[in-house]
Amino acid sequence: MLQPQRPIRPLPDVLISQIAAGEVIERPASALRELLDNAIDSGASALTVRLEQGGLGSVQVEDDGCGIPAEELPLALLRHATSKIADLDELHHAAHLGFRGEALAAMAAVAEIEIISRRAGADGARIHASAGQVAAVQPTAAQQGTRVTLRQLFFNLPARRKFLKSPQTEYAWCADVFKRTAIAHPQIALRLWHDGQLKLQFERDPSPHGLDRLAAVLGEAFSAHALPVSAQIGPLAVRGLICKPTAARARADVQHIIVNNRWVRDRTVAHGVRAAYADVLHGALQPQYALLLDLPSELVDVNVHPAKSEVRFRDSSAVHQAVRHAVEQVLARAGGEASSSHPSAPPAAWEQPPSALPTTAALAFGVARPSPSPIPWDALSRAYAPLATADAAPLQAQDSAAPRPYAQATDLAAAQPDDFPLGFALAQLLGIYILAQNRHGLVIVDMHAAHERIVYERLKAAEQADAPVAVQPLLIPAAFAASDAEMGAAEDHADALRSLGVELDRAGPSSLVVRATPTLLAHADPIRLARGLLADLISQGTSSRLQERRNALLSSMACHGAVRANRQLTLAEMNGLLRDMERTERADQCNHGRPTWRQIGLADLDALFLRGR
Ligand SMILES: Nc1ncnc2c1ncn2[C@@H]1O[C@H](COP(=O)(O)OP(=O)(O)O)[C@@H](O)[C@H]1O
Ligand SMILES: [Mg+2]
Incomplete structure (x- = not known):
């Protein structure tokens, strides 16, 4: 039942923060991400995370960064108060992970928060807030740096607390956030404690490329099948590790994209990687990868998502192509490891080519x-x-x-x-x-x-040479009974079929005849080849982009043309x-x-x- 209309009034400040908190703080893991971002922005070289009950009890992040001056502590908890940007221009060149000045205010509105901080050469101070009520700053002894503790998330919002999961699940999400941070910031030492136990620990990675940290975070199982990527394409630097296609898995759970030190979800990059694997990975299998992209800040907009988990590229198709190219190169080289034409295997420690x-x-x-x-x-x-x-x-x-x-x-x-x-x-x-x-x-x-692989690569090479496909007419055309769908596809895609070197004609209301096949597949069963292609055309429809479709068709042709068991x-x-x-x-x-x-x-x-x- 709607209430009778009430007069318009400004929302109370705490309520505004509570509503806004919904965008930023969803669960312990999102609070952890904000606290980690702040610690990193403070210039920390080492940080420690302590969780209780998967973060439902408490989330604490301690850093050795610049600290917060005692007199600014109340401001840190104020909505839209930040030390990181002063005007719009700085926003567009945001070098910090944070800039909205929302996170701590949101936490103060929906939980209990304590900040203890000390700047170099100053005394330590402590501030405490609970459900929007901020207490006065007090002096206290402290290490240089900042320690923020969040307790009882959503204790004052039972409706939101209900949506939190078991401590185990919440812990798993927090650990993911911790690992993503570790990947994106190899130069920082990190420790994660849970209920008094040290769970994860990463020392500083002194290597200039940061790939040792990557390998450490992603673990033995990943690094054993990983290939290093390192490419500079125009203003974009791409580095990281990708798995060999044979190590692909059913779930897309090991796919990390870091753009200018931010872990993000990004379809442009993900699709670029996917496209690079298209040739070596069919079907539902997911590649594993961790890619770090660096590009000038004016070419990427970071202010598109309250939780800052998305970015927008100025030229997303250039990024797509660059990523695809960088990954493709590595995959092609990996395929050649068994080949004498590529004797130089990458020197990295995690690489063990078969020839080695x-x-x-x-x-x-x-x-x-x-x-x-x-x-x-x-x-x-x-x-x-x-x-x-x-x-x-x-x-x-x-x-x-x-x-x-x-x-x-x-x-x-x-x-x-x-x-x-x-x-x-x-x-x-x-x-x-x-x-x-x-x-x-x-x-x-x-x-x-x-x-099959060899035939496929030859078909592609012939196609890329841009010469018309060499076609061989069949001495005896091969007729077969066709379904309605097959009849329709043969008509709709006659041009595509012809350009692939398959000549297919109507021989009656429900029969088709194959008149010619590509010379490369001269000995394949023409009917099986034609039926296979028609089935692909029917299932793929006309929506996907022509090139991807062509490769799929070439691949299906290769399968039919390859020597059988x-x-x-x-x-x-x-x-x-x-x-x-x-x-x-x-x-x-x-x-x-x-x-x-x-x-x-x-x-x-x-x-x-x-x-x-
Ligand atoms: N760990 C920290 N070390 C130093 N300063 C911090 C830390 N955490 C927060 N701050 C200060 O508090 C301000 C508010 O933090 P926050 O609410 O997360 O907003 P934002 O990070 O967007 O500026 C920051 O701009 C920063 O000045
Ligand atoms: Mg912040």
Whole structure:
């Protein structure tokens, strides 16, 4: 029931603060973020967080920063009072994390707050407020710096307190905030205590790039699969760690974006990363990454969100492209780690490229053991042949239009063993895997996944060369019965299909006929290829951007064109595939982000047989 209209009156100040608090302080974790931001703005070099009951009991942040003069303590609790900006111009160049002068006032309105602070060369002072009632400043003994303690959040607002979760959950959110701060500020030492126990501790990271801190915060599981990013693109510097596609996970919970030292949620950057992974990560898998972006403050607006968790880029498409490019470069290089064409692996400590596996497996054993018999590299290296992109058994001479990126056999004879990181084929296992030996031991290759990747990269290369797709008419056109949806898609997307090298015509009210397929896929089943493409076109509709769609279509074509399980390969064909993999960017993962090959070192094999113990 609405009350009869009452006269208009200004809201009482505490009520204004309580309403405003809703935007800034939602739960212990958001209070913690504000307190951490203040501590960092104060120039702290070390800070300590103490939580009780996940922050529901209390949240305390102590820093060794500049401190607050005793006479300014009441102002610190006043709404819209700040020492950080004085005019609009400074707002646009905000170098501090805070600038709204809202956080402490909001906390004072919805909780109990105590600030103890001391400036260098001055005496310490304490102020206390509860539910908007501010007590007088008192002198007290204190370390230099500031300690803010927040107790009983929302004790005076039961309706809001009800929305808080269990101490465990609230603690987890607080720990996330703590970790984000640790990532964004590697030069600051941080400690987190919970209910009297030291939970997390990060020493200062003295490295100039701050990536050691990143690795420390994100943990062993992440850093073991991480690749360093470091790029300067115009005014934008991008650095950080990204995971190999094989380490992608179902949840998007390890995705950190830090812009000018602020941890933010940003769709532009997230999408740029996603686009870079598009080629190596299909479906629902999420990449893990932590990227730190630095750009001149006039190119980014930080004042778009009360909780300051979003920013707006002046030129978001430039940022998108730069991020995408930086990540793509690293992923492409990572794919080439198995390749002789990219011998220089990044030097960072967390990087262990497959080619850097121990060269002398015997070193791993305490006992002397016979060295493995020498491998006849020369003879082996001659025994290779290109793998036709076909299920057809006889090995065909490659079409001259098809790219032949691999070396000729004559060059290979002179080459060193190191030029063939994937080694030489021994056999095919169950029609699925190729077994090969290299100097480290056994290499197992998923035949279909690897070939699919190679075909895909070739299709893309051919496409990027911008030449019309080489098309091969079918000797006998292949007709098939089609659903209404397939009929419609064939008509709607006739141009797209033709540009991909697939010629598809109506052969009746409910049948289609394939007349030509791309030369690169000359041996693929034309009907399966056409149906696969139609299914993709139907499920994707027309909304997504053409390039992304094209890559998805090329990828689906590669899948249909790649050698299928149970096809017998000759040793020469298998070696051809290994050489192709070494020459292909991103050959380490198939188009779906699964690994295409694995190394099982001699040490692993010895361990299996308990040798040398
Ligand atoms: N840990 C701290 N060290 C030094 N000064 C602080 C600290 N926390 C708060 N202050 C002072 O109190 C003011 C108000 O803080 P706050 O309400 O968070 O607003 P803002 O950070 O937007 O300025 C700050 O501008 C700063 O001068
Ligand atoms: Mg603040």
